[in-house]
Structure formats: C-alpha cells, structure tokens
Amino acid sequence: MHIPDGYLSPQTFVPLYGASFVFWAVALKKLKKELSAKYIPYLAMAAAFSFLIMMFNVPIPGGTTGHAVGAGIIAILLGPWAAVLAVSVVLIIQAIVFGDGGITAIGANCFNMAVVMPFVSYWVFKLVKGNAKGGARFYAAAFLAGWIGLSVASVAAGFEFGIQPMIASGPDGKPLYAPYPLSIAVPAMAIEHMLVFGIVEGMVTALILKYFVKHESELVYATKEA
Amino acid sequence: MxxxxxxxxxxxxxxxxxxxxxxxxxxxxxxxxxxxxxxxxxxxxxxxxxxSKTGFFHELDTRIKVVFWLFLIVIISLKKELLPELGIFITVFTLVVLSRINLVKFYKKIFLLGFIFGFLISFPSSLNVITHGEVLFPIITLSKPYDFWGYHIPEVIGFTGEGFSVVAMLTLRVLNSLSISFLILYTTPxxxxxxxxxxxxxxxxxxxxxxxxxxxxxxxxxxxxxxxxxxxxxxxxxxxxxxxxxxxxxxxxxxxxxxxxxxxxxxxxxxxxxxxxKIKLYQYQKIMGRDWIVGFFLFTLGLLFLWV
Incomplete structure (x- = not known):
C-alpha cells in the first residue's frame, strides 16, 4: 500500500503533506504534554517497535504466513496519537532507506497508514469491545480493528489514485499520473485488502493482542483507558 | 537397556x-x-x-545533496513529457558513474523496483478499456461493446499508443525517483x-x-x-x-x-x-567553495529540466 513517486499529482500530494503535518503537530504536542521530556526516547522506541512488528512473519491458520502493516495493533498498544508519530517515522525511514513508498508520497502514505488506519482501528476496537476485557467479543474487536483499519486505509489510497485522471489529465485526456479512474482504483484496492491483506492484518492484530492481554495486560493502552 | x-x-x-x-x-x-x-x-x-567510499557525490556537502535531491524529485513529479524524464535519467546515470558506484548492483535494484512499482502497476492502463486512444495491438474482439455498472467494455480490446505513453511515463518517473534517492543514500550516511x-x-x-x-x-x-x-x-x-x-x-x-x-x-x-x-542539533561547518560551484551547476541543470 506504499504509494511510489510519480503516481500522485502535486494537487494531491501537497495537501496530504499538509494534512499529515497537522496530525504530526497535534500528536507531538499531546505526547509532549503527557510524557514531558521522555517523549523523545519513547517515540523513537515506539517507531523502532512499529518497524519491527511489520517484519515478523506470523503463521496464520491455513498453513501460510503473513505480515501486517501493524498500525492497528500499535494504536491499541500505544494509543492512536503515539501510533501516528511512530508509524510516520517508520514510513519516512522506509521511503528514504528502502525505497518503499515515494518521497513526494510520504504525506499521502503517512495520512493513509499512520493517520487513517490507527484512528479507524482504535475506534473500531473501542466500539466493538465495549466493556469486554477478554473473550470472543474482545478478540473479535481486535480482528475487526485490524481488518477494517487496513480496508479503510486502502480505500483512502484507492481514492487518492482514482481522482488523478479527473484532476490531472493532458489536453487530449491522457492521464498524467495514476491512470486508473475511481471506478477501478477504489474497488481494486478495497477488494484485495478486504479479502486478503485485511484478514491477515485482523488475525495478526488479534493474535498479538491475545498474547499481551494474557501475559502483559498492563502494557495495553486501549484497555487502560476508561 | x-x-x-x-x-x-x-x-x-x-x-x-x-x-x-x-x-x-x-x-x-x-x-x-x-x-x-x-x-x-x-x-x-x-x-x-x-x-564511506570516495567519489564525486560522496565528497559533496550533504546539504547541497539533500536540497538537490528533493528539488529533482519535485521536478520529476512535475514533468509531463518523456524527453525531460529521459534527460533526468541520463543525468542521474552520469552522476552514478562519476561517483564510482557499482553500476550493475545499483541498477539491478533500481530496475527491479521500477519494474514492479512502475511498469507492472501501470501496464494494464495501456489497454483501451482504461486509456482511450487508437488501438495499436488488438488482443480480443467481442461480438459487441458492453456497458454495465458504469463500466464500458469496447468491442475491440487492445493496447493503445496513448496507453503505452502513460506506462512509459510512469515507469520512467518511478525509475528516476528511485535512482536519485538511492544515489543520495549510497553516497551519504x-x-x-x-x-x-x-x-x-x-x-x-x-x-x-x-x-x-x-x-x-x-x-x-x-x-x-x-x-x-x-x-x-x-x-x-x-x-x-x-x-x-x-x-x-x-x-x-x-x-x-x-x-x-x-x-x-x-x-x-x-x-x-x-x-x-531542549533539543539542539549541532550546526554544520560552512559550505566550501567547491560545493557551492557544484551545487550551482546541479541546480542550473534542475532549472533547465523544469524549463524544458
């Protein structure tokens, strides 16, 4: 879901940089207030953890393995605002060091995976789990948090791709950036993420949370809050 | 026992x-x-x-490199014709050669990523189902065109010249962005x-x-x-x-x-x-005369691509 350079027009990537910047500023302010001077090592370690969680290959039912984006579980473990910054730092490092995602698309990628996904996942989890502190409902909430979070983020990316032919076409109608219209980009992104990657994301989210609740429940942010 | x-x-x-x-x-x-x-x-x-090796780009001041990198990335995304993109590709290639980076290893990675994120993703758009235009290579002929749920399937499905140009443009953009990014990364800690x-x-x-x-x-x-x-x-x-x-x-x-x-x-x-x-990173040393000259040359080149 990392958008490369060249697919988004400046009319799209500049506002998305702006939107991400607003979330970074608010998140930084909130965490600074909450953690005082400790927020620097806290966010650095949270980012390192977020990076590593994406690299683990997790065995999933059916005999195969998969790995997750992890923004959902990070939002549940650390809180959505910490997730915004931690996942953003990861996406910036991935874009610069590994070429995963474009430099111009950092704002868009951060908006989709570090803003939309953590907040959607976190609120889906809170909403579905209700007062449950374990059991089927609690783990169903974790699964849905990962699944819906990733699916919504993929729809956001599909929307960003899909509007390109409308806002950036040549005089002859030839697309200048992402060539697929909304009617193709959104369903293509949504279907593959809802049917494949989202399910893996949901399973990984539920699996990791299950372990944490059983062994390290005091570390889970989403269950600490009233 | x-x-x-x-x-x-x-x-x-x-x-x-x-x-x-x-x-x-x-x-x-x-x-x-x-x-x-x-x-x-x-x-x-x-x-x-x-x-940590030595070469043309390795010895350049990091601030000049980083500003040039971001400047070029923006130019790459702004250009809408193939020719300037090709010019940028050749310029970056020249910088890679001057910096004495192993060309095979460097471009193997760039072409692999460019193929996946540039060519493979955009290739289906060369069909007339997505990019309208004159069909150069027909692949399927249906009995009649179909319209359903807002989708239009033409009678003859095939690759269009306009579609190929879109694919070439996106692939080149991705290749150029990756080349300049990895050039910076391979020459700067x-x-x-x-x-x-x-x-x-x-x-x-x-x-x-x-x-x-x-x-x-x-x-x-x-x-x-x-x-x-x-x-x-x-x-x-x-x-x-x-x-x-x-x-x-x-x-x-x-x-x-x-x-x-x-x-x-x-x-x-x-x-x-x-x-x-309070966080304060130490300032850099002053930019040397040689770096200013190279920087000036690179930015003039960038402006040239922007203008062409």
Whole structure:
C-alpha cells in the first residue's frame, strides 16, 4: 500500500503533506504534554517497535504466513496519537532507506497508514469491545480493528489514485499520473485488502493482542483507558 | 537397556520438509522472518559501506545533496513529457558513474523496483478499456461493446499508443525517483541525511526521533534475528500451528518490553548528560567553495529540466 513517486499529482500530494503535518503537530504536542521530556526516547522506541512488528512473519491458520502493516495493533498498544508519530517515522525511514513508498508520497502514505488506519482501528476496537476485557467479543474487536483499519486505509489510497485522471489529465485526456479512474482504483484496492491483506492484518492484530492481554495486560493502552 | 537419549534424536531425520496440514506448520515462518530482518541489516550495511567510499557525490556537502535531491524529485513529479524524464535519467546515470558506484548492483535494484512499482502497476492502463486512444495491438474482439455498472467494455480490446505513453511515463518517473534517492543514500550516511534536513527547517525534535529510531531498529533487528536462529536450531520437526503463532506473538511482546526498557535507559542516559528538554542539533561547518560551484551547476541543470 506504499504509494511510489510519480503516481500522485502535486494537487494531491501537497495537501496530504499538509494534512499529515497537522496530525504530526497535534500528536507531538499531546505526547509532549503527557510524557514531558521522555517523549523523545519513547517515540523513537515506539517507531523502532512499529518497524519491527511489520517484519515478523506470523503463521496464520491455513498453513501460510503473513505480515501486517501493524498500525492497528500499535494504536491499541500505544494509543492512536503515539501510533501516528511512530508509524510516520517508520514510513519516512522506509521511503528514504528502502525505497518503499515515494518521497513526494510520504504525506499521502503517512495520512493513509499512520493517520487513517490507527484512528479507524482504535475506534473500531473501542466500539466493538465495549466493556469486554477478554473473550470472543474482545478478540473479535481486535480482528475487526485490524481488518477494517487496513480496508479503510486502502480505500483512502484507492481514492487518492482514482481522482488523478479527473484532476490531472493532458489536453487530449491522457492521464498524467495514476491512470486508473475511481471506478477501478477504489474497488481494486478495497477488494484485495478486504479479502486478503485485511484478514491477515485482523488475525495478526488479534493474535498479538491475545498474547499481551494474557501475559502483559498492563502494557495495553486501549484497555487502560476508561 | 534403557538409554536417556531423547526420542526425537533416535528418529531418522527426513530430508523432506515437514508437510502442512493436520494442525501443523513447517518452519518457513522462521526462515522468512530471518530473511526479512537479515535483509534490513544487509541493506544498511551495503549502504553504509558504499557511503564511506570516495567519489564525486560522496565528497559533496550533504546539504547541497539533500536540497538537490528533493528539488529533482519535485521536478520529476512535475514533468509531463518523456524527453525531460529521459534527460533526468541520463543525468542521474552520469552522476552514478562519476561517483564510482557499482553500476550493475545499483541498477539491478533500481530496475527491479521500477519494474514492479512502475511498469507492472501501470501496464494494464495501456489497454483501451482504461486509456482511450487508437488501438495499436488488438488482443480480443467481442461480438459487441458492453456497458454495465458504469463500466464500458469496447468491442475491440487492445493496447493503445496513448496507453503505452502513460506506462512509459510512469515507469520512467518511478525509475528516476528511485535512482536519485538511492544515489543520495549510497553516497551519504543516513544520519547525515537526517541532519541535513535541518536546512529545510524540519524541527530538531523530529530529526532526533528519526535518528534514534533508525539506530535502534538495527539493534533490535539483530536481537530478533538471533531469537529466530536460536529457535530454528532447537527445532527438529514441524510445530503445531497454534504453538508457532504463540511463539511469534511472544517474541513481539518481548521486543515491545525491550523497547520500553530501552526507552527508560536512553532517557536516564540523556538526563545524565545534562538533557533538560531542549533539543539542539549541532550546526554544520560552512559550505566550501567547491560545493557551492557544484551545487550551482546541479541546480542550473534542475532549472533547465523544469524549463524544458
């Protein structure tokens, strides 16, 4: 879901940089207030953890393995605002060091995976789990948090791709950036993420949370809050 | 006579990998994870090693390189014709040659990523179903055109000239962006790149968080590789799927706990060195005359591409 350079027009990537910047500023302010001077090592370690969680290959039912984006579980473990910054730092490092995602698309990628996904996942989890502190409902909430979070983020990316032919076409109608219209980009992104990657994301989210609740429940942010 | 040798050591080892199914899983998840984490360590080592060599771009002031990089990336995304994109490709190629970077290794990676993220993703758009235009290579002829749910399927489906031009444009853009990004990375240590972002007024706090995170990613990645190697060494057969999942979840929790402990250690070390909450990265030295001249030449070249 990392958008490369060249697919988004400046009319799209500049506002998305702006939107991400607003979330970074608010998140930084909130965490600074909450953690005082400790927020620097806290966010650095949270980012390192977020990076590593994406690299683990997790065995999933059916005999195969998969790995997750992890923004959902990070939002549940650390809180959505910490997730915004931690996942953003990861996406910036991935874009610069590994070429995963474009430099111009950092704002868009951060908006989709570090803003939309953590907040959607976190609120889906809170909403579905209700007062449950374990059991089927609690783990169903974790699964849905990962699944819906990733699916919504993929729809956001599909929307960003899909509007390109409308806002950036040549005089002859030839697309200048992402060539697929909304009617193709959104369903293509949504279907593959809802049917494949989202399910893996949901399973990984539920699996990791299950372990944490059983062994390290005091570390889970989403269950600490009233 | 009864012996104390564990039963699994008495079994004849099979040369075949353990089969899937029956609630058991082979140990490929361990290999895949080792591959992922070792890949990060390997990539960072290659970049670090390449950045520590000498060459045209290596010796240039990092601030000039970083500003030129971002300037060129923006130009690449603004250009709408193939010719300037080709010009940029040749310019970056020349800089790679001048910097004495191993061309085969460098472009092998660029072309692989460019092929996946540029060509493969955009190739279906060369069909007239997506990009309208004159069909150059028809592939299917239907009895009649179809319209459903807002989608239009023409009678003759094929590749269009306009579609090929879109694919070429996107592929070149992706290749150019990757080339300039990797050129910077292969000629500049990552902490220097982050420090140079200061000239773009990126807050010091954000830069220090990225630098710290980058450093600890490799420290923890090393730990994760060791954990997986230790697990692999102790396994002699397939493990139960649930057991494998539990082990991975446990390792993730362990890393989480480890990052939290490290956070405390780092903070105590910062306070011990007089940290009072104010972040200030040290300024660079003055930019040398040679760097100004090269910088001027590069930016003129960039402006030329912007103007063409």
């Amino acid at each position: 009864k012996n104390d040798i564990p039963l699994f050591l008495l079994n004849t080892p099979s040369s075949h990998p353990p089969k899937r199914g029956g609630g058991k899983i082979n140990i490929s998840y361990i290999d895949k994870s080792i591959e992922s984490f070792a890949g990060i360590l390997k990539e960072s080592y290659i970049q670090w090693e390449s950045a 990552f902490p220097e790149i982050i420090k140079a972002l200061k000239v773009l007024k990126v807050p010091d706090t954000f830069l220090i968080i990225i630098s710290l995170a980058y450093k600890y990613i490799f420290i923890f990645a090393r730990i994760v590789v060791d954990m997986h190697l230790a697990k692999k060494n102790r396994l002699v057969s397939a493990v139960k799927s649930a057991e494998a999942r539990n082990w991975v979840a446990g390792r993730i929790a362990f890393i989480f706990r480890k990052t939290q402990l490290k956070c405390d250690d780092v903070f105590k070390a910062m306070v011990g060195r007089g940290f009072s909450g």
